[in-house]
Amino acid sequence: MVIIMKTKEKATGKKIVLPILLAVSLLLAAGGWGTVINFYLSRTPRLNPGAQENLMDNPLMALSDSDLLQAIKRRNSTPRGGFTGKEISEEALQVLGWAATGKNRGGTGFVIPLALGVEPYVSIYLAQESGVRRFYWESNSFENVTREDIRDKVNQGQNASAIWIYIIDVDKVPMGDMDFAWHAIGAMNQHQYLAADSLDIQARYMGLPRADEVAVLLGLNAGNHIPAGVMVMAQK
Numbered sequence: 001m002v003i004i005m006k007t008k009e010k011a012t013g014k015k016i017v018l019p020i021l022l023a024v025s026l027l028l029a030a031g032g033w034g035t036v037i038n039f040y041l042s043r044t045p046r047l048n049p050g051a052q053e054n055l056m057d058n059p060l061m062a063l064s065d066s067d068l069l070q071a072i073k074r075r076n077s078t079p080r081g082g083f084t085g086k087e088i089s090e091e092a093l094q095v096l097g098w099a100a101t102g103k104n105r106g107g108t109g110f111v112i113p114l115a116l117g118v119e120p121y122v123s124i125y126l127a128q129e130s131g132v133r134r135f136y137w138e139s140n141s142f143e144n145v146t147r148e149d150i151r152d153k154v155n156q157g158q159n160a161s162a163i164w165i166y167i168i169d170v171d172k173v174p175m176g177d178m179d180f181a182w183h184a185i186g187a188m189n190q191h192q193y194l195a196a197d198s199l200d201i202q203a204r205y206m207g208l209p210r211a212d213e214v215a216v217l218l219g220l221n222a223g224n225h226i227p228a229g230v231m232v233m234a235q236k
Contacts, residue, residue, distance in 0.1 A: 071197050078202040078232075085159040086235035092199045093126065093162065096233070097135035097142070099195035100124055100164070100188040110137075112187040115180040121172035122184045122228075125165040125218060127151050132165075132218060150217050154230050156206055164192065164231040165214065170224050185228055192231050204232045 056062050061069065088096075101120045104111045114120060124135050126142065129149050133142035155163050166188065168181040189205045196203040208214060208227050215222035 071194050077204040083159040083202055083234040087161045088235045096192055096195050098140055099191040101137045115174040121169050123167045127163040155232050158232050160232040160234050162233045166229045168226040168228050189231050200236045202234045206230050
């Protein structure tokens with residue numbers, strides 16, 4: 001009788017242990033695959049052998065003293081977690097606002113390409129510790145929106161002192177074609193990248209996962225004004 005009871009206890013123990021071991025094995029396997037997938041998605045794409053030399057053999061690159069070409073060579077996104085948190089001057093912020101959405105050529109054209117030559121259909125807001133301001137291309141100046149510091153809601157954990165928020169003004173987009181808006185945002189953030197480089201400022205373009213919440217914080221109707229991305233910055 002005792003032998004039978006011990007045998008049953010061992011069988012019961014095995015039934016408990018086996019599922020636990022199986023679960024642990026699956027978790028370890030998932031963790032391993034997760035690491036592999038994360039490495040694959042975050043890896044730096046590599047050039048083909050000789051690609052860099054092929055470009056630098058081009059005399060327009062090798063011998064050029066063009067500030068623009070040099071800036072494009074340096075153009076980069078600050079690594080996540082690498083921001084200094086240092087403040088950016090008001091003068092530099094004005095230049096960065098103009099570089100994204102202002103007018104050039106003596107006021108006859110815009111610094112970015114816009115569909116059908118219409119006025120900008122993407123607005124930019126600047127979030128800082130002191131609150132949020134909107135940049136107006138018509139005056140190259142800022143106007144206060146809120147005194148609330150919302151940086152922790154839009155910077156995805158980065159130690160940034162200034163965060164530009166791109167807002168798509170849906171009603172202003174020509175023919176309602178949202179591709180125009182995304183193209184504009186691409187041009188805007190690249191101009192800001194290049195301007196930031198010349199001003200010794202860190203920069204990184206990032207997505208905005210809580211768009212509806214951000215719209216409310218800015219006092220906007222999320223149906224007509226879509227927060228579509230941010231440019232995170234700090235002085236080097």
